[in-house]
Amino acid sequence: xxxxxxxxxxxxxxxxxxxxxxxxxxxxxxxxxxxxxxxxxxxxxxxxxxxxxxxxxxxxxxxxxxxxxxxxxxxxxxxxxxxxxxxxxxxxxxxxxxxxxxxxxxxxxxxxxxxxxxxxxxxxxxxxxxxxxxxxxxxxxxxxxxxxxxxxxxxxxxxxxxxxxxxxxxxxxxxxxxxxxxxxxxxxxxxxxxxxxxxxxxxxxxxxxxxxxxxxxxxxxxxxxxxxxxxxxxxxxxxxxx
Numbered sequence: 216x217x218x219x220x221x222x223x224x225x226x227x228x229x230x231x232x233x234x235x236x237x238x239x240x241x242x243x244x245x246x247x248x249x250x251x252x253x254x255x256x257x258x259x260x261x262x263x264x265x266x267x268x269x270x271x272x273x274x275x276x277x278x279x280x281x282x283x284x285x286x287x288x289x290x291x292x293x294x295x296x297x298x299x300x301x302x303x304x305x306x307x308x309x310x311x312x313x314x315x316x317x318x319x320x321x322x323x324x325x326x327x328x329x330x331x332x333x334x335x336x337x338x339x340x341x342x343x344x345x346x347x348x349x350x351x352x353x354x355x356x357x358x359x360x361x362x363x364x365x366x367x368x369x370x371x372x373x374x375x376x377x378x379x380x381x382x383x384x385x386x387x388x389x390x391x392x393x394x395x396x397x398x399x400x401x402x403x404x405x406x407x408x409x410x411x412x413x414x415x416x417x418x419x420x421x422x423x424x425x426x427x428x429x430x431x432x433x434x435x436x437x438x439x440x441x442x443x444x445x446x447x448x449x450x451x452x453x454x455x456x457x
Contacts, residue, residue, distance in 0.1 A: 221247060224319025227278060244318045262290065342383070
């Protein structure tokens with residue numbers, strides 16, 4: 216993907232210690248980082264400044280499984296939004312970046328906030344469907360499970376509309392840093408400029424309400440709108456949501 220950067224958000228040892236499917240997620244993010252580096256794509260790490268009494272300082276740093284390389288950039292931040300009060304936007308523009316590939320922790324906090332802020336700052340977005348995670352919940356928690364949160368956010372970004380932006384939700388193995396991004400392909404559901412979905416079956420959220428539409432293509436769920444406006448999604452949808 217020319218004009219692309221990989222963002223790795225808050226993948227810090229102490230933060231991901233209790234995350235869902237953490238080892239597999241870290242492996243996928245590390246593999247993505249290696250491919251990005253090989254393709255000459257900028258890799259930027261965001262590191263949340265946190266105060267966790269009793270936690271060794273080294274555990275607040277980036278997890279060794281995804282350790283930055285010498286040419287990578289590490290930015291500290293104090294907010295869920297990686298663009299807020301950081302030089303991230305300026306650095307991306309210096310590198311001529313138009314599209315960001317987002318991975319990291321935690322799905323519904325910093326990954327969500329950073330993804331939305333990237334779109335609001337004018338960047339196209341690739342959310343790596345299996346490259347972000349969130350803490351596991353206790354079995355008796357009234358909150359959605361970590362797996363449900365991840366599915367929910369993937370589906371939201373598969374259908375949410377940002378004018379003039381292209382959004383893709385792809386598994387790590389389908390992210391191609393060397394390929395030119397395509398735009399305007401009709402892959403099923405189409406979203407109007409007002410954000411209303413014009414075709415495709417509704418997708419039920421893990422909590423039972425409907426929050427979007429995924430086109431029925433006979434394979435992985437996909438949604439995409441017209442040129443420079445819309446979404447492409449390619450990730451497994453649980454049977455109960457089909």
